Amino acid sequence: xxxxxxxxxxxxxxxxxxxxxxxxxxxYGHDSxxxxxxxxxxxxxxxxxxxxxxxxxxxxxxxxxxxxxxxxGTLALIEHTVGRWSPxxxxxFETNRQNIVWALEKIAVWRPTFVRAIRMLARLALGENSNYxxxxxxxxxxxxxxxQEYAATEASPPERLPALLEMFQASxxxxxxxxxxxxxxxxQTSGGLRIVGAEYQGIKERANLWRPKTCGEWWxxxxxxxxxxxxxxxxxxxxxxxx
Numbered sequence: 094x095x096x097x098x099x100x101x102x103x104x105x106x107x108x109x110x111x112x113x114x115x116x117x118x119x120x121y122g123h124d125s126x127x128x129x130x131x132x133x134x135x136x137x138x139x140x141x142x143x144x145x146x147x148x149x150x151x152x153x154x155x156x157x158x159x160x161x162x163x164x165x166g167t168l169a170l171i172e173h174t175v176g177r178w179s180p181x182x183x184x185x186f187e188t189n190r191q192n193i194v195w196a197l198e199k200i201a202v203w204r205p206t207f208v209r210a211i212r213m214l215a216r217l218a219l220g221e222n223s224n225y226x227x228x229x230x231x232x233x234x235x236x237x238x239x240x241q242e243y244a245a246t247e248a249s250p251p252e253r254l255p256a257l258l259e260m261f262q263a264s265x266x267x268x269x270x271x272x273x274x275x276x277x278x279x280x281q282t283s284g285g286l287r288i289v290g291a292e293y294q295g296i297k298e299r300a301n302l303w304r305p306k307t308c309g310e311w312w313x314x315x316x317x318x319x320x321x322x323x324x325x326x327x328x329x330x331x332x333x334x335x336x
Contacts, residue, residue, distance in 0.1 A: 100130055100140070112151070120161040120295045131159055135166040137173040147174055153192035160196040161294035168200050171213050183220035190217065194229050198245070198291050201236050202300045207248040211236065211256040219267055227288070233271075234278035235287060239314050242302040245291040249303050250279070250314040254321060261325035266333055269326075276322045280315060 107115060122131050134140055146152040160167040171193065175183065194217060201210035214236075217229035225231070237253055238244040246253070257279070260272030292300040305311035326334060 100134055116151070116155045116158055119155070120158045122162040123295055123297065128163065131163045132166055135159060135163060135170045137170060141170055141174070144174075148186060148189055150189050150192075153189040157192045157196040157199070160199040161297075164200045164203055164206050167196055168206050168209055168213070171197065172209065175213055175216060178216075180220055183216060184222055186220075187222050190223065191225065191228070193217070194227070194232055197229075198232050198236075199294060201248075202246050202291050202294070202302075204246075204248045204252060207236075207246055207253060208256045208259075211253075212259070215256075215260065215268065215271060218271055219265075230271075230274070234274060237275050237279040238281065238287075239279055239305075239318070240311065241304050243287065245287060245300075245302060247301050247303060250317060254317070257318075257321060258325060261321075269329065269333060272325070273322075276318060279318045280322070282315070 104112065104115065119127065119131060119134075122128055141147045141152065141156070147156070156167060156170070175186075175193065178186070194214070197210045197214050197217075200206045201214070211233065214229050214233040218233050221228060221230050223229070227235075236244050236246055237257065239250050257272055257275050260268050260275060263269055263272075292302055294300070305314065
């Protein structure tokens, strides 16, 4: 409908039975005039400025869809909301939180947004209130797995490492302990099974997930993370190091 398309007016006047289909179509809007509309929708002072819209079933599901059309814009919105919430607000965010986790999982697929997406997943993981294996904590740990597409991200292990270092160097002991879980997940040498999905987004080509070129490179990355674990925790106090 062009750049002058009024999303809010159209959505509000649309039969409810069509709203789900209409929102789902935006996953294909990353490379067209629709991209302009997506940017407007994702503005912090736009339709998601109201907490009840962001946290609703329809709103949070739409955010997960928009993550495929505009990962950067969607991440900026989540940083503006979840990134500013208090620990209690994050803990109280139960219903529909999984949609935000899925959005961040899609965003973390891409190199430029990996580290920032991990920061938001870590915030949700610190206030974890879900028992699903693909909750914020499980998704966060899975994104650090090393191996043949064990993790659904284009970011190489060295490109992921700054996010882990941030956890080790944090003043919050809970975040440091989360870093230990991340390091443990990265150093696992068996398994590697994951649910296929995040690498397929809209009409984009399948994401080029990281793969080691040789077995030597593969094991070198394990060594890199082992060194990070040893050096990153060297100056922790004795009580924390017991963990």
